[in-house]
Amino acid sequence: MADYTLFCAPDTYAMSAHAVLEEIGADYDVHWINIFSDNPDPAFLAASPHCRTPALASPDGTVFETGAVALYLAERHPEANLVIEPGDARRGAFLQWFHYLASTLQPDVIIQYHPEFYHTEPDRQAALKAASMKRLAGVLDTLEAALENGPYFFGDQITVPDFILAMQSVWDVIFPNGDITAYPNIARHRDAVCARPSVQRMQEQHRAEAARRKS
Template identity: 55%
Template sequence: MTYRLYLSTNTYALTVQALMEDMGLDHELVWVDIFQDTPDEDLLKVSPHSRVPALNADGTVLFETGAIALWLAEQHGDGDYLIPPGDPRRGIFLQWFHYLATTLQPDVMMQFHPESYAADDATQARLREAAFGRLDKVFRTLDDALADGPWFFGDTITVLDFLLGMQATWPEIYPETIHAYPNLTRHQQALLERPSVQRVFGIHRETMRGNGEELVLAMEPAGW
């Protein structure tokens, strides 16, 4: 199967790219600028809101990070990367899958794009500050969930760990630093030790440097 992954540097596309690398799936990277005034026409064909990631799999077009990640795990995981139906842990898997999308992600987005919620700077600042308060509780909740880690399910890595870990790398989302949450810190360190994740961050770092930008992470892979 031929995969074309639409992505921009240091965005939620990191999650799908890292998962595909970890699975050893061949894929083509299609870099797009999601911040230009006029939406990219090719991206709009696969992502109606001009967001990344989007995936074209031999004509099957998918968008939304969680949907792509879950679909890839079902197609190629060979029983890995997810907790299957019938497993008594399936309910907990689904709980955290949706928690990451509906409780964590909205307040992460508030830190980067408050202008999507309010026009004036003062209101944007208040929204971001309120989101920081909620994020602290979210990270403490996730820290408790990772107590038996390093992963959500102990030694079994699933798509949950990519969905959390690849956005937990952004230092801007923490009220203080990631180190305020020891189990989350352990989780991030374990993810950064995976060669697949190191390759992905290396690609983004070099691409950003080519654009005169620098990739800044909450924690860095060894050797950076």
Template identity: 30%
Template sequence: MQLYYHPGNASMAPHLLLQEIGQPFELKYVDRDRGEHRSPEYLRLNPNGRIPVLVDGELVLYESAAICLHLADRFPEARLAPPPGTAQRARLYQWMLWLSNTLQAMLLHWFYPERMVDSGDAAAAAQVRAQAEEQIQQMLQLLDAQVAASGGDWLLGADYGIADAFTLMLCRWTRNFDRPAREFPHLGPYLQRLLARPAVGRMFEAEGLQAPLV
């Protein structure tokens, strides 16, 4: 398997899961600063020009959440997701879609507010970013409440899984906010439990990421 990644990007959650699974894989660095994600070679893998892409034999897969779900199904022995057809699996789908479609989407508005306004309108972009951060704070409160109510150490209870990898990635993206995820009463200790996992440490080391990690 090959994972096309950029440090700290949306490839982080799939990279973490590959570290957890322990099967051989190759990291393929995509230099965003040089526009490699827009190169003809990369666009043949992902016509959206976004990172990550997973190549698994004949399968070429993009969208971080889809890659995470695929890895859970591809390696059931890693126990990264509940069995298909169970209520727990349905709950996993709910949270993976919420994380990717709601929280991640709003985080992208914070990072790239200029995409939502007329070119060169700095004041409008600043307003978009401010509104996005306000919405993200409300979403982090919901996430904090879910951790508190889970009945275990992890987002969905006693078992660590793909939703935790995805949550770590998105919470890291808030590390420079006025109130980052680590300052919420339940998310803070939860993120420290995640950072204590050996696979998380290997992922951060491989990507060369520095403190603050979350």
């Protein structure tokens, strides 16, 4: 039996946690699920009360929320060196970017994909997306500056926030006019993360599952 089971849907926020599983070389299974289902998978519902991906079944119980799953895995496998540890002068910056990606970037990314979560009227959805994109432009400017000495947040050391950012920046829709090239540091960051064998293995699994669902 595998050490971990990842509840996952293709091309979702689960990619961050999935990439970390690959990066740490974990023994894991993927339980592919359908999101936004009126009849959610019972095991998934038990692991994730809002039926959001990812969720993780682990030796310590279940964990849900992207950042929580990724950080839990990284701390459980310190040999992978994906965490800036307490006592390190960079620890505050590590926590800052970890939470910034969840509390400031992610909400506006979600709006670009699902304005219907907030409004049912198409005109109000369009207005919400436009306002959100203005906010995203400022957030992306902040991240662009943070990655000046990259490719990663902490130079040549990849850490959990890098996986969380890159698995959102792969979606061009989050950039003004769908153009990442206006943010060369973020583009360099995305390229560096996506070049890692762990991320490539994860992406291949997601492509295969997406193709299976279309067949």
